Amino acid sequence: MTGPLLDIADLSLRYGDTRILDRVSLRVDTGETVGLVGESGSGKSSTVRAALRLLPPTAQLDGSVRIAGRDVLGADARELRDIRSSEVALIQQDPRGALNPVRRIGDSLIERLVLVHGVARPEAKRRGLELLEAVGISRPELRFRQYPHELSGGMLQRVVIAAALTTRPALLLADEATSALDVTTQAEVLAILRDLQRERGLGLLFITHDLHLAAAYCDRVYVMLSGEIVEELQGADLFAGARDTYTRSLLDAVPTIREHHA
Ligand SMILES: Nc1ncnc2c1ncn2[C@@H]1O[C@H](COP(=O)(O)OP(=O)(O)OP(=O)(O)O)[C@@H](O)[C@H]1O
Numbered sequence: 001m002t003g004p005l006l007d008i009a010d011l012s013l014r015y016g017d018t019r020i021l022d023r024v025s026l027r028v029d030t031g032e033t034v035g036l037v038g039e040s041g042s043g044k045s046s047t048v049r050a051a052l053r054l055l056p057p058t059a060q061l062d063g064s065v066r067i068a069g070r071d072v073l074g075a076d077a078r079e080l081r082d083i084r085s086s087e088v089a090l091i092q093q094d095p096r097g098a099l100n101p102v103r104r105i106g107d108s109l110i111e112r113l114v115l116v117h118g119v120a121r122p123e124a125k126r127r128g129l130e131l132l133e134a135v136g137i138s139r140p141e142l143r144f145r146q147y148p149h150e151l152s153g154g155m156l157q158r159v160v161i162a163a164a165l166t167t168r169p170a171l172l173l174a175d176e177a178t179s180a181l182d183v184t185t186q187a188e189v190l191a192i193l194r195d196l197q198r199e200r201g202l203g204l205l206f207i208t209h210d211l212h213l214a215a216a217y218c219d220r221v222y223v224m225l226s227g228e229i230v231e232e233l234q235g236a237d238l239f240a241g242a243r244d245t246y247t248r249s250l251l252d253a254v255p256t257i258r259e260h261h262a
């Protein structure tokens with residue numbers, strides 16, 4: 001494949017007269033971590049949901065989205081299913097919402113492999129256990145048999161990340177995927193993601209409220225306001241290089257940053 005893993009160009013989203021996204025363009029290359037930041041309601045989740053066409057039927061989309069070179073907005077149902085199940089995975093904030101409470105962790109973990117990809121159960125289980133270990137879960141055999149209520153939030157989020165990786169996607173869309181975790185667990189989960197990313201050349205779109213984290217963790221960062229991308233910066237330049245007034249106001253709203261940069 002040539003070109004970016006995720007290529008969103010002039011993407012607009014409306015519900016009737018309400019405009020949610022206005023000509024959003026962003027890209028993620030192989031092996032790259034790209035941040036998407038902006039105030040609540042600016043359209044970050046809508047952007048990734050639109051990119052996967054996970055929107056209510058009343059949504060009107062314009063522009064183009066390509067994932068691994070494949071046209072998402074023009075895809076028919078079968079093609080869309082295939083793109084969603086083999087090229088990309090979306091990790092959202094709430095792991096309890098992502099896992100069926102009455103199913104064993106192991107079954108949730110490998111269901112896409114078995115049901116969508118037709119991998120035989122023993123092989124799927126082997127891969128599932130390997131991934132649980134890779135995301136730092138101790139005693140994976142035991143976890144495999146447990147139910148979500150028996151695991152802590154941090155552990156469940158690791159399970160959700162492992163589940164996202166079972167099908168070996170090229171692109172991960174992480175929507176506040178670590179925001180609910182305590183700082184230590186978040187750091188561990190991010191380190192694991194980074195290792196997996198290096199090993200596999202994953203592209204990662206990382207949505208976060210935390211500008212500090214975006215600066216430390218992302219190669220590039222897009223700043224979103226009212227459904228538009230207003231600035232694009234290198235992660236390392238986020239604090240020093242921001243020119244847009246809105247970006248500056250977001251940065252100034254982070255108290256620890258002022259202390260560090262005063
Ligand atoms: N199904 C929908 N119908 C109409 N408006 C919607 C729908 N879903 C989201 N919106 C609106 O789209 C805008 C952007 O919402 P979105 O969830 O994308 O923001 P966000 O940047 O992810 O915010 P947060 O940081 O709080 O998660 C909001 O004004 C929201 O009310």
Ligand SMILES: [Mg+2]
Pocket residue numbers: 044045046175
């Ligand atoms: Mg959101």
